[in-house]
Amino acid sequence: MADPVTNVETSSARQDGTDDVIQVKDLHVHFHTALGVVRALNGVSFNIPRGKVLGVVGESGSGKSITGLSIMQLVPPPGRMESGEILYKEKPDTAKPLNILSLGRHSDEMRAIRGDDISMIFQEPMTSLNPVFSVGHQIREAIMLHQNPNEDEARAQSVDILQKVGMPNPQRIARSYPHELSGGMRQRAMIAMALSCTPALLVADEPTTALDVTTEAQILELMRDLQNDIGTSIMFITHNMGVVAQMCDEVAVMYLGRIVERATVDDIFYDPKHPYTISLLRSIPRLGTNRGQKLETIKGGVPDPYTTVTGCPFHPRCPSFMPGLCDTVLPVETIIEGKDHHTVRCHLYPGSTPEQVADGDGRVTGTSGTAPNTGRAN
Amino acid sequence: MVNFIIRRLFAMVITLFFISIISFILIELPPGSALDAEIARLQALGGNLNLSQREALEERYGVNDPIHAKYWKWISNAVQGDFGNSFQYNMPVTQLIWGRLGFSIMLAGSSILFAWLVSIPLGVYSATHRYTIPDYVITVLQFIGVAIPEFLLALVLMVTFESVGGLFSRDMETAPWSFAKFVDLLEHLWLPVIVVSAGSTAWLTRVMRANLLDVLNQQYVQTARAKGLKESKVIWKHAVRNALHPLIMTIGGVLPALIGGDVVASIVLNLPTAGPVFINALRNQDMYLAITFLMFFSLLLVIGNLIADLLLAWVDPRIRLE
The missing domain is CATH 1.10.3720.10 (MetI-like)
Structure with a gap:
C-alpha cells in the first residue's frame, strides 16, 4: 500500500486558511431505555468550517438531529453523552477551543452559549414558537438575556431583526402572536430569534421540511442571504438532497449514528463514493427519466435500533457487500486519493481496515479521537 | 374585550331566564304545596280552619293559579329583589x-x-x-x-x-x-x-x-x-x-x-x-x-x-x- 491513508485531521486544517467553528470528535450518544440501549451516535466526528454551510443528510434515525442537539447540549433524557468532545472556537483567533461537553447541561456557561454563540431552529415552525407570548416578546427574551437587558432597546432590536428576515410590517408582527402568522412567517420569526444575537453557529434542524415548496425556496434564500450578511456558520440538517444542493458548501452523510461520507457539495453529487450515498442519490426522482422506469430504492430498512450491526453498519443493505470483510470489520474513515476534503468509511476504498491503518503512517482519528490538531496553527 | 363582556353578560341573562323557568316548573311539580305546611302550622297553633278560610288562603297565595301566572308573579318580584317568604322560617327569603x-x-x-x-x-x-x-x-x-x-x-x-x-x-x-x-x-x-x-x-x-x-x-x-x-x-x-x-x-x-x-x-x-x-x-x-x-x-x-x-x-x- 503506497501511503493510502492520510490523517483526516488534515482535512479540518483547511489549506485555504479558514478554521472550524465546531469540531466534533468521536461523539457517542446512547439512550438508555427500558427496552435496551439505543446507540444513537456511534463515534461521530466532523467539523463545521467557519462561515460555511455544512449539510448533514441521512435517513430518519441516522442521528442527524441528535448530533445537532448534542452541540446545544439539549439531548433529551434518557439520552446521554457517553464520550467524545465538541470543541467550540468562538473566533478564528481564539487560542484554546472550548469543549462544550465539559460544561454542565444546565450550567450558566452552557446557557450563555445557547442562543448567543450557537442557536438552533427546528423543523416545525407551527409548534416551535410559544403560543402564549407575542413574537416580539420571544425574540426580545433572547436579546435581553444575552445582549441588552434594556427592554426598550431590545424591543427596537427585535423589530430590526424582524425587518431583516423580510417581515412586511415588523412592528405589527412583533406585537402579534404565533397563531396569527402563517408557517413561513413563523419560520422567519424563528430565524429572526435564532439570529438575534448573531451566533457563530446556527444549527438548522430540517427548517423547511414542514413548509410548502414556494415558502421553502423563500426561506432557503433568506437563510443564504443572512448567512452571507452575518457570516454565521450553518449546520443544515435535512434529508432533502435538493435542499442540500441549493444551500450547502459541504455535506456529511450519516448512517446509523456514523458519518459515512464527507465531501464538498460538488463531490457528493458528481463523485459520490460510499454505496449508501450513491443509492441515496439514485433514489431521487428526476425530470427527464422514463416514466415507466421504476425509481431505485435502497433495499431493506434501517435495522432495529436496539441491536448493533457488526462490521460496516450498511452491509446488510449494501449492493457492493463483500462477505467476510464488510460484515466483520468496521471501516475507518479514509481520505479519497487526490481529494483532501473527501472522506469515506467504506471497504471499497484502500485504507479502510485498522490493519491497513497500522501498516501506513496515518492515524485513525474517527475512532481514536486522540490526534492533535495539526492544522490549528494557521 | 369590552364588547365580549357585554355580549357574555347578555347571554348570561338569557341563560338565567331559562334556568328560572325550568327550575320553577321542577319545583312546582311535586304534589302538594307549601300552603299545606302553612295550614298545618296554623292548625297546630290551634283553631280549625274551615273551608272558606282555606280557600281564602289559597286565593291569597295563588295556589290554584295557572303555573305561568305563578311564575310571572314570582319572577317580577324577584327581579326587584323580593324573593318571597320562606314558609319554614316564616320570614323573607332575602333575610x-x-x-x-x-x-x-x-x-x-x-x-x-x-x-x-x-x-x-x-x-x-x-x-x-x-x-x-x-x-x-x-x-x-x-x-x-x-x-x-x-x-x-x-x-x-x-x-x-x-x-x-x-x-x-x-x-x-x-x-x-x-x-x-x-x-x-x-x-x-x-x-x-x-x-x-x-x-x-x-x-x-x-x-x-x-x-x-x-x-x-x-x-x-x-x-x-x-x-x-x-x-x-x-x-x-x-x-x-x-x-x-x-x-x-x-x-x-x-x-x-x-x-x-x-x-x-x-x-x-x-x-x-x-x-x-x-x-x-x-x-x-x-x-x-x-x-x-x-x-x-x-x-x-x-x-x-x-x-x-x-x-x-x-x-x-x-x-x-x-
Whole structure:
C-alpha cells in the first residue's frame, strides 16, 4: 500500500486558511431505555468550517438531529453523552477551543452559549414558537438575556431583526402572536430569534421540511442571504438532497449514528463514493427519466435500533457487500486519493481496515479521537 | 374585550331566564304545596280552619293559579329583589340567604385558592421529577385525596385536632364583626377548607402533572431552552402557562359544585353555609327559599364561567376575541 491513508485531521486544517467553528470528535450518544440501549451516535466526528454551510443528510434515525442537539447540549433524557468532545472556537483567533461537553447541561456557561454563540431552529415552525407570548416578546427574551437587558432597546432590536428576515410590517408582527402568522412567517420569526444575537453557529434542524415548496425556496434564500450578511456558520440538517444542493458548501452523510461520507457539495453529487450515498442519490426522482422506469430504492430498512450491526453498519443493505470483510470489520474513515476534503468509511476504498491503518503512517482519528490538531496553527 | 363582556353578560341573562323557568316548573311539580305546611302550622297553633278560610288562603297565595301566572308573579318580584317568604322560617327569603351564601362563597373561594396554591407547585414538581420517589408519594396522596369521602376526612380531622366544627368560637358566633372575629374565623376556616378542597386539590394536581408532561414535550419548550433560558424559567414561564387551562376552567364548574357539594361537610362540620339550608328547603317544599338558592347557584355558575373565560383569554391569546 503506497501511503493510502492520510490523517483526516488534515482535512479540518483547511489549506485555504479558514478554521472550524465546531469540531466534533468521536461523539457517542446512547439512550438508555427500558427496552435496551439505543446507540444513537456511534463515534461521530466532523467539523463545521467557519462561515460555511455544512449539510448533514441521512435517513430518519441516522442521528442527524441528535448530533445537532448534542452541540446545544439539549439531548433529551434518557439520552446521554457517553464520550467524545465538541470543541467550540468562538473566533478564528481564539487560542484554546472550548469543549462544550465539559460544561454542565444546565450550567450558566452552557446557557450563555445557547442562543448567543450557537442557536438552533427546528423543523416545525407551527409548534416551535410559544403560543402564549407575542413574537416580539420571544425574540426580545433572547436579546435581553444575552445582549441588552434594556427592554426598550431590545424591543427596537427585535423589530430590526424582524425587518431583516423580510417581515412586511415588523412592528405589527412583533406585537402579534404565533397563531396569527402563517408557517413561513413563523419560520422567519424563528430565524429572526435564532439570529438575534448573531451566533457563530446556527444549527438548522430540517427548517423547511414542514413548509410548502414556494415558502421553502423563500426561506432557503433568506437563510443564504443572512448567512452571507452575518457570516454565521450553518449546520443544515435535512434529508432533502435538493435542499442540500441549493444551500450547502459541504455535506456529511450519516448512517446509523456514523458519518459515512464527507465531501464538498460538488463531490457528493458528481463523485459520490460510499454505496449508501450513491443509492441515496439514485433514489431521487428526476425530470427527464422514463416514466415507466421504476425509481431505485435502497433495499431493506434501517435495522432495529436496539441491536448493533457488526462490521460496516450498511452491509446488510449494501449492493457492493463483500462477505467476510464488510460484515466483520468496521471501516475507518479514509481520505479519497487526490481529494483532501473527501472522506469515506467504506471497504471499497484502500485504507479502510485498522490493519491497513497500522501498516501506513496515518492515524485513525474517527475512532481514536486522540490526534492533535495539526492544522490549528494557521 | 369590552364588547365580549357585554355580549357574555347578555347571554348570561338569557341563560338565567331559562334556568328560572325550568327550575320553577321542577319545583312546582311535586304534589302538594307549601300552603299545606302553612295550614298545618296554623292548625297546630290551634283553631280549625274551615273551608272558606282555606280557600281564602289559597286565593291569597295563588295556589290554584295557572303555573305561568305563578311564575310571572314570582319572577317580577324577584327581579326587584323580593324573593318571597320562606314558609319554614316564616320570614323573607332575602333575610335568610345572604349570610349563608356569603359564607359559602367565602369557603368556596378559599378552597379554590387553596387547591391552586397546593396543586400547581405539586403538579409541576411531580411532572419535572417523574418516576422519582417524591413523585410516587405525591401520586399516592392524590389517590387518597380523591378517594376519601368528605365526611370521613372531616371526622378524622375533627377528632385529631379536637375541633367541634363551626366557623367561629362559641362566644364569637353572635358577636358583631370585628378584627377579633375575623381572626377567629381564620382560625377555624382552615379545617373546612382542607375538607372541602381535598378532592379537587388532588384531582387538579393530577391534571397539572399530566398537562405539564404534555407541554414539556412541545417544541417551544425546547426553543426556550435553546435560547439559553434558565430551566426554572423554561418551566414556570414557558411551560406552566400553557398547562394552566384546565385549572382555570375549574373555576367555572367548581364554584357551584363546591357550594352545592359542601352539604355533607357543612353538616358534619356544623358550618353556617348555604348547602344544608338548601337541602332542607327542598325537602320541606319551601319553594321560594329553594328556588332562590337555585337561582343564586346558577348565577354563580355563569359568573364562574365568565371569570374562567376572561382568565383564559388573559393567559392564552388564542382565545382572545376580536
